[in-house]
Amino acid sequence: MNTMSPSISAEADMRSKGAAVPVPDGRRKDTLMEDKPEDTVIEEGKTVGKPFTADPKFKLRNVDVSYGADRAIKNISLDIGRNEVIAFIGPSGCGKSTFLRCLNRMNDSIDICRVKGSLELDEQNIYDSKRDVVELRARVGMVFQKPNPFPKSIYDNVAYGPRIHGLANRKSELDDIVENSLRKAGLWNEAKDRLDAMATGMSGGQQQRLCIARAIAVSPEVILMDEPCSALDPIATARVEELIAEMSESYTIVIVTHSMQQAARVSNRTAYFHMGHLVEVNETDTVFTSPQHPLTESYITGRFG
Amino acid sequence: MQTANLLPLVLVLAVVAYGLAYMRSRAVAAPLGGIRNLKALPFYYAARAALWCAIPALIVLAVWAGFEDKVIQGIVIASLPPDTWPESAGQASLILSQISNVAAGSLNPEFLPEHITGAASLLEAMQDKSGNFKAILVVLIAVLGATFAWTRVAPHINARKNVETTLRRIFFVCAALAVLTTAGIVFSVFLETLRFFDRVPITEFLFGTSWSPQTALRIDQIGSEGAFGVIPLFTGTLLISAIALLVAVPVGLLSAIYLSEYASKRMRSTVKPVLEMLAGIPTVVYGFFAALTVAPFIRDLAAIVGLEASSQSALAAGLVMGIMIVPFVSSLSDDVISAVPQTMRDGSLALGATQSETMKKVIFPAALPGIIGGILLAASRAIGETMIVVMAAGLAANLTANPLDSVTTVTVQIATLLVGDQEFDSAKTLSAFALGMLLFIVTLLLNVLALKIVRKYREQYD
Numbered sequence A: 001m002n003t004m005s006p007s008i009s010a011e012a013d014m015r016s017k018g019a020a021v022p023v024p025d026g027r028r029k030d031t032l033m034e035d036k037p038e039d040t041v042i043e044e045g046k047t048v049g050k051p052f053t054a055d056p057k058f059k060l061r062n063v064d065v066s067y068g069a070d071r072a073i074k075n076i077s078l079d080i081g082r083n084e085v086i087a088f089i090g091p092s093g094c095g096k097s098t099f100l101r102c103l104n105r106m107n108d109s110i111d112i113c114r115v116k117g118s119l120e121l122d123e124q125n126i127y128d129s130k131r132d133v134v135e136l137r138a139r140v141g142m143v144f145q146k147p148n149p150f151p152k153s154i155y156d157n158v159a160y161g162p163r164i165h166g167l168a169n170r171k172s173e174l175d176d177i178v179e180n181s182l183r184k185a186g187l188w189n190e191a192k193d194r195l196d197a198m199a200t201g202m203s204g205g206q207q208q209r210l211c212i213a214r215a216i217a218v219s220p221e222v223i224l225m226d227e228p229c230s231a232l233d234p235i236a237t238a239r240v241e242e243l244i245a246e247m248s249e250s251y252t253i254v255i256v257t258h259s260m261q262q263a264a265r266v267s268n269r270t271a272y273f274h275m276g277h278l279v280e281v282n283e284t285d286t287v288f289t290s291p292q293h294p295l296t297e298s299y300i301t302g303r304f305g
Numbered sequence B: 001m002q003t004a005n006l007l008p009l010v011l012v013l014a015v016v017a018y019g020l021a022y023m024r025s026r027a028v029a030a031p032l033g034g035i036r037n038l039k040a041l042p043f044y045y046a047a048r049a050a051l052w053c054a055i056p057a058l059i060v061l062a063v064w065a066g067f068e069d070k071v072i073q074g075i076v077i078a079s080l081p082p083d084t085w086p087e088s089a090g091q092a093s094l095i096l097s098q099i100s101n102v103a104a105g106s107l108n109p110e111f112l113p114e115h116i117t118g119a120a121s122l123l124e125a126m127q128d129k130s131g132n133f134k135a136i137l138v139v140l141i142a143v144l145g146a147t148f149a150w151t152r153v154a155p156h157i158n159a160r161k162n163v164e165t166t167l168r169r170i171f172f173v174c175a176a177l178a179v180l181t182t183a184g185i186v187f188s189v190f191l192e193t194l195r196f197f198d199r200v201p202i203t204e205f206l207f208g209t210s211w212s213p214q215t216a217l218r219i220d221q222i223g224s225e226g227a228f229g230v231i232p233l234f235t236g237t238l239l240i241s242a243i244a245l246l247v248a249v250p251v252g253l254l255s256a257i258y259l260s261e262y263a264s265k266r267m268r269s270t271v272k273p274v275l276e277m278l279a280g281i282p283t284v285v286y287g288f289f290a291a292l293t294v295a296p297f298i299r300d301l302a303a304i305v306g307l308e309a310s311s312q313s314a315l316a317a318g319l320v321m322g323i324m325i326v327p328f329v330s331s332l333s334d335d336v337i338s339a340v341p342q343t344m345r346d347g348s349l350a351l352g353a354t355q356s357e358t359m360k361k362v363i364f365p366a367a368l369p370g371i372i373g374g375i376l377l378a379a380s381r382a383i384g385e386t387m388i389v390v391m392a393a394g395l396a397a398n399l400t401a402n403p404l405d406s407v408t409t410v411t412v413q414i415a416t417l418l419v420g421d422q423e424f425d426s427a428k429t430l431s432a433f434a435l436g437m438l439l440f441i442v443t444l445l446l447n448v449l450a451l452k453i454v455r456k457y458r459e460q461y462d
């Protein structure tokens, strides 16, 4: 799962095959028009594959999200299993981030965002008006696309969550939490001698791992990752992917990614989104080897997206 | 020709030079296959021609205009018959003003000695000549400069660099002008301050506890030696500023936090301008509000609880001043708080922090330097404010820490010292400079201190 060099060239191959049709520009467009995958009609709320699991962590039914008058998520139903890694893929603007942010109600801070449908975490409604968002977010952590460490020391960054939630009674307990989190995030060796240094002085890859350490310091049950590697180089990416593999034993992980190779390497299941629809969900191997929906196939073979 | 007419003429010439050079650069470029073959865009050749046209001409104009009067006056005075030469500078300026008044036609020459009328016609002739020479010279230089630049519109010459360098120098001169003006003001205040310390020892000024600058007008007058102890003024200033900041910082900061973090967009876009309007109200309006409404109210309130308050009190002035400076704190803080990237908020919220925890632990530290800047601005407004204090806190230089007493401040004293007819050499007048200098030093130290604090505690995001 962790080796990556072969798959990178695989992607390059796929894409170049798609593009290297030996016809002049004008005609190539026309030929593409004939069986344009975008023209495929998507039936709302209809998802190919296996969207449901037994005993899910998240049970999401008929989820509809709109920004003002724009519907960004159209009637999606999906289960996310316990301790599974699920990857969300799909072309830009198809609603992956929007859907992800529903899972810990990060959409609350966007005024115009409306979420409808039933979203349950361990059979409790996430959007219940009596629901304590603080407790929800402590259970469902999040790592963002761009590393966003606080402008504080490395130590304070990791200790931020535990302090807020009162997870440590003594300084030594807090120290342990910080060390454990940094170890799990594979950052301890690099950071142990400079815990008091500003986090913003670290490299991008280190910062992202710090953000992961910060998220796991509050011992969440679920970690949502929105393109966590898009700002990282291949080595840092490999490091984060290793980390995801290790974490998958004890956490439920949802990862949004634009790299099909990454989805293939780290996830158990893959969900393909298209223009606000959830088109196909299946075991990752199945999705990549024998996709059932024509849109999924076009996307993973690099026809568009 | 008058300098006032020459200036627009030079500018017109510069515009013409611009146009000509622009056309020429295009013409030069055309046979080469378009402007891409020039080293710089036509704009730069044109701008360089305009600069070459305007700058040397303007410099000559400035120098000429600066020395013109002095030189002509020298010649006119020298032309007077030797027995009427002025003996002192005062007399010279008297004669000169007579002469120029005759020349300008506002004095009737009939009743004046002949040498004055003669000098007047000489003055007129000289001024005419000088004006003509000046006009010819300036226009010539402008044309020469433009011509030079015009001949240098060539594809291999890089005009862009010249223009950039010149513009950089112009900007530098502007910046230097601002700095030099400040330095000049400080320096002249400093010199007057030294003169003051000739009369009143610096120790008495700095450590004296009584302030009554009235000195005797006549030698035989009794009892008015004058006392120049600055301490009551400074405690007054500090007292009022402290009260003002105690009002403005919490109110301003909390409203900034409300506006940037909690208020809806519409709320923010209406409330913020209204708040900023507070800063636009003239201070004299605040002043009478403080004197006529707040001060009596405080006196009555104090009477009810059995305290004695004077009808003009530091509290009244401080409270109203506090309201006045709220927008300095709130508007600047709101800006810096809103400038903290959304990713910081998301990061904190995603860890399960509440909005107020996020504010307190992430946003506020990141915005701190800007907030301190706003508070400092407010503080310097408070320290420098005069009108409200004159009207609401009185003029009595009491050494007290009781906010219900009337006090006075440094700026109020400076104003009262210089209002009305004053002899310029008395210790009383000069003490205003010393006060000004002291005020300057204190605010400077405050600024330095705040900068240090900010450097130490800032949490920089990127």
Ligand SMILES: Nc1ncnc2c1ncn2[C@@H]1O[C@H](COP(=O)(O)OP(=O)(O)OP(=O)(O)O)[C@@H](O)[C@H]1O
Binding pocket: A067, A070, A072, A090, A091, A092, A093, A094, A095, A096, A097, A098, A099, A110
């Ligand atoms: N804050 C917002 N306000 C209004 N519309 C939004 C907002 N955020 C997202 N949208 C809209 O919702 C749709 C889905 O956006 P989303 O960010 O979820 O896409 P995405 O799949 O994450 O894309 P990407 O892969 O580029 O990150 C887009 O059409 C976008 O314009």
Ligand SMILES: [Mg+2]
Binding pocket: A096, A097, A098, A226
């Ligand atoms: Mg996204």
